[in-house]
Amino acid sequence: MLILAIDTSAVASAALVSDDAMEGVVGNFSTEDTRSHAEVLAPGINRMLAEAGITGPDIDAIVTGVGPGPFTGLRSGIATARTLAFVWQKPLYGMMSLDAVALEVAESTEAAPEFIVATDARRKEVYWARYTLEEGQLPQLVDGPHVGFAADVPDLPAYGAGAGLYPDALRANADFSSEQPDALYLGQFALARLAAGGELPDSTPLYLRESDAQVPGPRKRAL
Amino acid sequence: MNGNEPLVLGIESSCDETGVGIVRGTSLLSNTVSSSMEEHVRFGGVIPEIASRAHLDALVPTLQQSLAEAGVTLEEVDAVAVTAGPGLAGALMVGVCAAKALAVATGKPLYAINHLVAHVGVGVLEADGERAGVLPQNLGALLVSGGHTEILRIRSITDDVEMLGSTIDDAAGEAYDKVARLLGLGYPGGPAIDRLARTGNAKLIRFPRGLTQPKYMGTAEEPGPHRYDWSFSGLKTAVARCVEQFEARGEPVPVADVAAAFQEAVVDVITSKAVLACRENGITSLLLGGGVAANSRLRQLTGERCSAAGITLHVPPLDLCTDNGAMVAALGAQLVMAGIGPSGIAFAPDSSMPVTTISA
Numbered sequence: 001m002l003i004l005a006i007d008t009s010a011v012a013s014a015a016l017v018s019d020d021a022m023e024g025v026v027g028n029f030s031t032e033d034t035r036s037h038a039e040v041l042a043p044g045i046n047r048m049l050a051e052a053g054i055t056g057p058d059i060d061a062i063v064t065g066v067g068p069g070p071f072t073g074l075r076s077g078i079a080t081a082r083t084l085a086f087v088w089q090k091p092l093y094g095m096m097s098l099d100a101v102a103l104e105v106a107e108s109t110e111a112a113p114e115f116i117v118a119t120d121a122r123r124k125e126v127y128w129a130r131y132t133l134e135e136g137q138l139p140q141l142v143d144g145p146h147v148g149f150a151a152d153v154p155d156l157p158a159y160g161a162g163a164g165l166y167p168d169a170l171r172a173n174a175d176f177s178s179e180q181p182d183a184l185y186l187g188q189f190a191l192a193r194l195a196a197g198g199e200l201p202d203s204t205p206l207y208l209r210e211s212d213a214q215v216p217g218p219r220k221r222a223l
Numbered sequence: 224m225n226g227n228e229p230l231v232l233g234i235e236s237s238c239d240e241t242g243v244g245i246v247r248g249t250s251l252l253s254n255t256v257s258s259s260m261e262e263h264v265r266f267g268g269v270i271p272e273i274a275s276r277a278h279l280d281a282l283v284p285t286l287q288q289s290l291a292e293a294g295v296t297l298e299e300v301d302a303v304a305v306t307a308g309p310g311l312a313g314a315l316m317v318g319v320c321a322a323k324a325l326a327v328a329t330g331k332p333l334y335a336i337n338h339l340v341a342h343v344g345v346g347v348l349e350a351d352g353e354r355a356g357v358l359p360q361n362l363g364a365l366l367v368s369g370g371h372t373e374i375l376r377i378r379s380i381t382d383d384v385e386m387l388g389s390t391i392d393d394a395a396g397e398a399y400d401k402v403a404r405l406l407g408l409g410y411p412g413g414p415a416i417d418r419l420a421r422t423g424n425a426k427l428i429r430f431p432r433g434l435t436q437p438k439y440m441g442t443a444e445e446p447g448p449h450r451y452d453w454s455f456s457g458l459k460t461a462v463a464r465c466v467e468q469f470e471a472r473g474e475p476v477p478v479a480d481v482a483a484a485f486q487e488a489v490v491d492v493i494t495s496k497a498v499l500a501c502r503e504n505g506i507t508s509l510l511l512g513g514g515v516a517a518n519s520r521l522r523q524l525t526g527e528r529c530s531a532a533g534i535t536l537h538v539p540p541l542d543l544c545t546d547n548g549a550m551v552a553a554l555g556a557q558l559v560m561a562g563i564g565p566s567g568i569a570f571a572p573d574s575s576m577p578v579t580t581i582s583a
C-alpha cells in the first residue's frame with residue numbers, strides 16, 4: 001500500500017510511504033518555515049512525486065494532518081489533499097497532527113511510558129495531547145488534543161516545538177525541543193493503523209478555537 | 224492546448240463566495256457559486272476566518288458541481304485559473320492551494336489571476352445567445368462591491384490595465400453594511416437600503432460627498448491628489464450623527480429618508496467621479512461590475528450620466544457581476560488566447576495584488 005501523506009499544521013511537509021519499501025519511505029520533503037505553505041507545498045509534492053517516479057494512479061490513499069495548528073497554514077494542506085483525492089479518486093483520511101511527533105518519540109530511545117506532545121499555538125499557548133506507550137505498540141492518545149497555556153499542561157515529559165518554547169512550564173525533552181509534526185511519521189502511523197485493521201477519521205480540521213468574530217452589541221442610543 | 228477556444232476552469236475564493244466556473248473561449252459553460260453569506264449575518268459583515276473555513280468545505284463540492292454542469296471532465300480542461308489577489312489572505316489561500324493541487328494532479332497549466340481584472344473579464348462572455356467575444360475599445364470598468372470601489376482603464380485586458388481611482392477607506396458595499404446596521408436593517412445592507420430608499424425622500428437630508436472639495440479634485444490639467452478617488456468613512460459618521468440628533472430630540476428617526484439620502488450620496492459621488500474619470504481619459508465604454516451593480520439607483524444614475532456623457536454602459540448579468548469563478552476562467556481564457564505563459568505553481572497569493580499585475 002502506497003500512501004501520500006501531507007501535513008501543514010506547523011511546517012509544510014509531505015511523504016510517500018509504503019509497506020513495500022525499505023524503511024517504508026519512498027520519498028519525503030519538509031520545510032523549516034511555518035508561514036509559506038501555499039507557495040512551497042505544491043512544488044514540493046510535485047518534485048517528490050517526480051523524483052520517486054510516482055504518479056496519481058500509483059497511490060492507494062491520501063492522508064492529511066487535520067491539526068491542531070494555525071488555521072491558514074493548516075487549511076493549505078487539507079485543501080491540497082482534498083483536491084488531489086478528488087482528482088485521483090482516492091480514499092482520503094485525516095490524522096491528528098500531534099500523532100506524528102508521538103510516533104517519532106515512540107521510535108526513539110528517549111521515549112517515556114507516558115508523555116505530552118506540544119506544538120506552538122501562537123498567542124502564548126500550545127496545542128497539546130497526552131499519550132501512553134507500551135513496549136512494541138503504537139503510541140496511544142489518552143487525552144487531547146487541547147489548546148491552552150503551557151502552565152496548565154499535565155506535568156509529564158514533553159516533546160515537540162511547543163515544549164521547547166516554554167522550558168520553564170514544560171518538562172521539555174532537549175532532543176525534541178524543536179520537533180514539528182512531519183508528514184513522514186504521520187503517513188507511517190496511518191499505514192500502521194490501516195495495516196492493523198484500524199480505521200482513520202475523515203479530513204475535518206481540528207481548529208479547537210472559534211473564529212475571533214464578535215457579534216456586535218446593540219448600538220448605544222444618543223439619549 | 225486548444226489556443227483558439229481553450230477550455231478553462233476558474234477558481235475564486237477572495238472573499239465570501241467559493242466560485243468555480245468553466246468557459247470555452249468566450250462561451251460560458253458553467254458558473255457555480257457557494258456563498259457563506261448566511262454565516263456572516265449575525266456579525267454584520269464578512270468575518271475572514273469564517274469565510275476561509277467555509278471555502279475549505281465548499282471547494283471540492285463546488286468544483287464537482289461545476290464540472291457536472293458544464294458537462295466536461297478535468298482531462299478535457301486546457302488550463303486552470305485561480306484568483307491570486309487582491310482579497311482576504313486566508314480566503315485566497317484555500318482557492319490557491321486547491322488550484323495548485325489541481326495543476327499537480329492533472330499536469331494542466333495554472334494561471335494566477337488578478338481578481339479586479341477578472342471582474343472585467345466577464346465582459347467577453349457571450350450571455351443569453353448574445354455575442355460578445357471582444358471587449359470594446361476605450362474601455363473603463365467601475366467595480367463596486369463590499370470589498371472594492373475602483374475605476375479602471377483597460378487598454379488591453381491581457382497586458383495593460385490601469386487603476387484610475389479607488390476608495391481610500393471603506394468599500395461602498397461596506398458603507399452600506401455599516402449604515403444598515405446603524406439603521407437596524409440587517410445584513411447585507413445593500414438590498415435592504417435599496418428597497419427602503421425607494422419609499423424615502425432623498426432630498427430631505429444632505430449627506431457629504433467625500434473627497435469632492437477642490438483641494439482633492441484639482442483640475443483636469445492639474446489633478447488634485449484624489450481626483451478620481453472615493454472616501455465613505457466620513458459619510459458613515461455623518462449618518463450616525465444624523466440618527467443621534469433625531470434620537471436626542473426625542474423624534475422618531477425617518478429611516479426611509481435617511482436610507483434614501485445615504486444611498487443618493489453614495490451613488491452620486493460614485494457616478495460623478497466615474498464619469499469624470501471616463502471623460503478625462505478618453506473612455507467611451509464603461510463596464511459595471513461587483514455586487515453593488517445590483518443596486519437599482521446605482522444602475523439608474525450610472526446609466527443616465529453615462530448616456531449624457533456619450534459613454535456606452537455595459538452591465539453584465541448580476542450573477543457575473545458578483546464574485547464568481549466564471550470571471551476568473553474568462554480572464555484565464557483571454558490570457559491563453561493571447562499566448563501569455565502560465566504562472567507555474569510556486570507563486571504566492573497576494574492580498575494586495577495591484578491591477579497592473581494581470582497574472583502572476
Ligand SMILES: [Zn+2]
Nearest residue numbers: 368370513546
Ligand atoms: Zn470582487
